[in-house]
Amino acid sequence: MTKRAYNFNAGPAALPLEVLQQGQEEFVNFAGAGMSIMEMSHRSAIYEQVHNEAQALLRELFGIPDNYKVLFLQGGASTQFAMIPMNLLTAGKAASFIMTGSWAEKAIKEAQLIGEAAIAASSEADKFNRIPNLADIQLPANAAYLHVTSNETIEGTQYTAFPETGDVPLVADMSSDILSRPVDVSKFGLIYAGAQKNLGPSGVTIVIVREDLVAASPKNIPTMLRYDTHVKNNSLYNTPPSYSIYLMGLMLKWVRAKGGVSAIEQYNRDKTKLIYDVIDQSGGFYRGFADLSSRSAMNITFRIQTEELEKQFAKESEQQGFVGLKGHRSVGGLRASTYNAVPLESCRALAEFMTDFQQRNG
Numbered sequence: 001m002t003k004r005a006y007n008f009n010a011g012p013a014a015l016p017l018e019v020l021q022q023g024q025e026e027f028v029n030f031a032g033a034g035m036s037i038m039e040m041s042h043r044s045a046i047y048e049q050v051h052n053e054a055q056a057l058l059r060e061l062f063g064i065p066d067n068y069k070v071l072f073l074q075g076g077a078s079t080q081f082a083m084i085p086m087n088l089l090t091a092g093k094a095a096s097f098i099m100t101g102s103w104a105e106k107a108i109k110e111a112q113l114i115g116e117a118a119i120a121a122s123s124e125a126d127k128f129n130r131i132p133n134l135a136d137i138q139l140p141a142n143a144a145y146l147h148v149t150s151n152e153t154i155e156g157t158q159y160t161a162f163p164e165t166g167d168v169p170l171v172a173d174m175s176s177d178i179l180s181r182p183v184d185v186s187k188f189g190l191i192y193a194g195a196q197k198n199l200g201p202s203g204v205t206i207v208i209v210r211e212d213l214v215a216a217s218p219k220n221i222p223t224m225l226r227y228d229t230h231v232k233n234n235s236l237y238n239t240p241p242s243y244s245i246y247l248m249g250l251m252l253k254w255v256r257a258k259g260g261v262s263a264i265e266q267y268n269r270d271k272t273k274l275i276y277d278v279i280d281q282s283g284g285f286y287r288g289f290a291d292l293s294s295r296s297a298m299n300i301t302f303r304i305q306t307e308e309l310e311k312q313f314a315k316e317s318e319q320q321g322f323v324g325l326k327g328h329r330s331v332g333g334l335r336a337s338t339y340n341a342v343p344l345e346s347c348r349a350l351a352e353f354m355t356d357f358q359q360r361n362g
């Protein structure tokens with residue numbers, strides 16, 4: 001392949017070409033230092049500026065209030081599944097969850113290893129094709145927090161509004177939709193996300209946490225797994241994933257240049273509309289997996305009448321330069337991940353391919 005692929009990978013996912021090119025330009029000699037940013041001390045003034053700038057940009061773009069800390073951690077969102085209950089689940093309390101699919105389930109399993117976990121609502125009866133009605137949430141009286149998965153990457157469902165939880169902190173795994181739309185951060189106690197879908201390359205995990213929750217966490221958990229360690233040290237307690245943070249910073253500048261998060265949200269809507277329209281107007285040839293109320297603007301999941309046709313679709317699309325359209329092995333079907341950095345042109349090309357495929361096989 002000589003040109004850039006139409007990249008619909010679910011994660012790690014597409015990065016903007018401009019970001020990759022700037023990274024390439026600065027790869028061997030960053031800021032005239034005579035070395036790559038990867039070869040520099042994380043205590044150097046040059047690195048520290050990159051680190052702090054990425055943090056400040058995320059604060060600005062996502063509208064993070066001053067009483068929240070922004071952390072750059074390692075271990076992926078999957079480590080947060082355990083770190084959150086370790087820090088926020090105190091004795092006699094229950095970590096409560098909205099069970100929406102594959103990622104919510106993993107978060108629950110980890111919490112169960114740490115303490116008591118409760119399901120406050122679930123869409124399992126509907127095979128996780130939708131987000132449960134917020135009115136149906138039953139929060140236990142001893143809830144330590146309520147955990148939601150804002151976008152279920154595998155099923156392709158997404159919250160359009162978040163539950164009101166009063167004094168109970170709302171915790172959100174936003175790994176697959178952070179910075180894709182404006183969010184009122186002040187409604188949350190903690191937000192976390194692996195960077196590799198919407199924010200940059202793999203290797204860094206973002207945690208946005210309200211100060212009072214950090215202060216209240218127990219002091220008998222291992223140093224690296226305590227939020228206050230990373231708060232006190234500006235995420236520089238140990239060596240951070242400096243190259244990932246640097247590239248994330250470039251990606252954040254790209255989002256700002258695009259007009260910020262509201263502009264990105266509109267762009268994402270335009271992108272997904274191209275593909276959802278083909279599904280909806282296919283007369284049943286393509287069938288969206290998610291209920292209309294809960295369709296994701298990040299992961300478009302769909303099926304074709306027969307598994308044979310799905311296989312043929314996957315194969316032919318690959319031959320035409322499309323990557324990553326096979327659905328997750330756990331649910332099958334097809335999936336197009338249209339994160340922030342996926343260009344509109346890729347989505348238009350996919351919509352055209354889908355129309356053509358139906359004409360040939362419908």
Ligand SMILES: *Cc1c(COP(=O)(O)O)cnc(C)c1O
Nearest residue numbers: 076077078103153173175176194
């Ligand atoms: C990808 C993903 C994860 C896992 O992220 P890692 O960084 O690989 O641990 C967790 N939650 C959601 C919603 C995801 O999409």
